[in-house]
Amino acid sequence: DGGITQSPKYLFRKEGQNVTLSCEQNLNHDAMYWYRQDPGQGLRLIYYSQIVNDFQKGDIAEGYSVSREKKESFPLTVTSAQKNPTAFYLCASSIDLAGPVYEQYFGPGTRLTVT
Amino acid sequence: AQSVAQPEDQVNVAEGNPLTVKCTYSVSGNPYLFWYVQYPNRGLQFLLKYITGDNLVKGSYGFEAEFNKSQTSFHLKKPSALVSDSALYFCAVRVFHGSSNTGKLIFGQGTTLQVKP
Numbered sequence: 001d002g003g004i005t006q007s008p009k010y011l012f013r014k015e016g017q018n019v020t021l022s023c024e025q026n027l028n029h030d031a032m033y034w035y036r037q038d039p040g041q042g043l044r045l046i047y048y049s050q051i052v053n054d055f056q057k058g059d060i061a062e063g064y065s066v067s068r069e070k071k072e073s074f075p076l077t078v079t080s081a082q083k084n085p086t087a088f089y090l091c092a093s094s095i096d097l098a099g100p101v102y103e104q105y106f107g108p109g110t111r112l113t114v115t
Numbered sequence: 116a117q118s119v120a121q122p123e124d125q126v127n128v129a130e131g132n133p134l135t136v137k138c139t140y141s142v143s144g145n146p147y148l149f150w151y152v153q154y155p156n157r158g159l160q161f162l163l164k165y166i167t168g169d170n171l172v173k174g175s176y177g178f179e180a181e182f183n184k185s186q187t188s189f190h191l192k193k194p195s196a197l198v199s200d201s202a203l204y205f206c207a208v209r210v211f212h213g214s215s216n217t218g219k220l221i222f223g224q225g226t227t228l229q230v231k232p
Contacts, residue, residue: 004158033219040124042205042222043159058219090158101166103149104220106158 003027004107006091011112013085021076021110023091030096032074033104036060037088046089049074050096078112085114117142117210121223128196128230136191136226138206147209148189149220150180152202159205165189176200196230203227 003026013019025032031050035043045058049068063082068074074093078085088111092104119140128134140146147166151159163174170182180191191204206223 006158040224042224044222045219048219088156092159101147101164103161103164104159105161106151108158109156111156 004091004093004105006089006107006110008110009108011110013112013114015114016080017114018077018079019085019112019114021078021089021091021112023074023076023107025072025074025091025093025105025107027093027105028071029093029105030071031094031102032068033092033094034058034064034066034074034076035090035092037090037109043090046076078114085112087112117208117221119206119208119221119223121204121206121226123226124224125227125229128228130198130230130232131195134193134196134200134228134230136204136206136228138189138191138223140187140189140206140208142208142210144211146182146184146187146189148180148182149207149209150174150178150189150191151205151207151222153205153225154202162191162204196228198230198232201228201230 005024007022033048034046037043044060046064047066049055065077090109091107094102094104149164150162153159163172165172165182173179178193203225205225207220
């Protein structure tokens with residue numbers, strides 16, 4: 001899982017509560033990403049960030065928010081507006097967003113269960 | 116629409132036999148293709164990528180992939196499977212936003228590889 005840490009590994013919340021998932025990287029990468037993984041659906045992009053204080057919506061941003069105040073940190077907040085928040089959440093980083101050759105490195109993931 | 120497809124939900128192979136996990140893609144422009152592996156409750160690990168050049172790409176853990184432009188495929192292969200290769204495998208393609216050089220990955224839905232002793 002390289003130099004990307006996600007915490008906690010498992011997270012349980014009641015419906016209607018906001019929850020923030022942590023993602024930290026020490027790879028000195030500029031770009032960071034958040035994905036959601038559901039069984040049989042692969043990975044879907046929630047948000048991504050190319051530089052500090054800048055981020056863009058991915059394919060399924062509704063009900064989520066992010067911040068990028070530091071290069072190494074990209075926390076994801078799952079709000080009460082997210083209809084089906086129970087999922088496995090993966091954070092990733094890459095050297096840069098531009099340029100075709102850079103693979104993404106993934107953290108170990110956080111499994112969120114909302115009841 | 117730009118996309119990537121993995122036509123098999125699961126592939127079963129006996130240990131020691133060759134394995135193939137299939138991937139096809141649809142992109143405008145040059146394809147930039149990746150394979151990742153995921154073990155249970157873990158993040159994804161990068162295996163290999165195709166950017167340009169030789170159609171046969173070698174990667175980690177003895178895996179390789181063959182790029183076929185005419186068939187728009189990028190199948191993952193290994194000459195001799197190990198039980199420890201059992202995992203979920205994802206193919207991904209880099210897509211670009213309009214005229215900018217910024218891009219993102221689109222992932223296939225994943226293929227579960229089961230290697231039996």
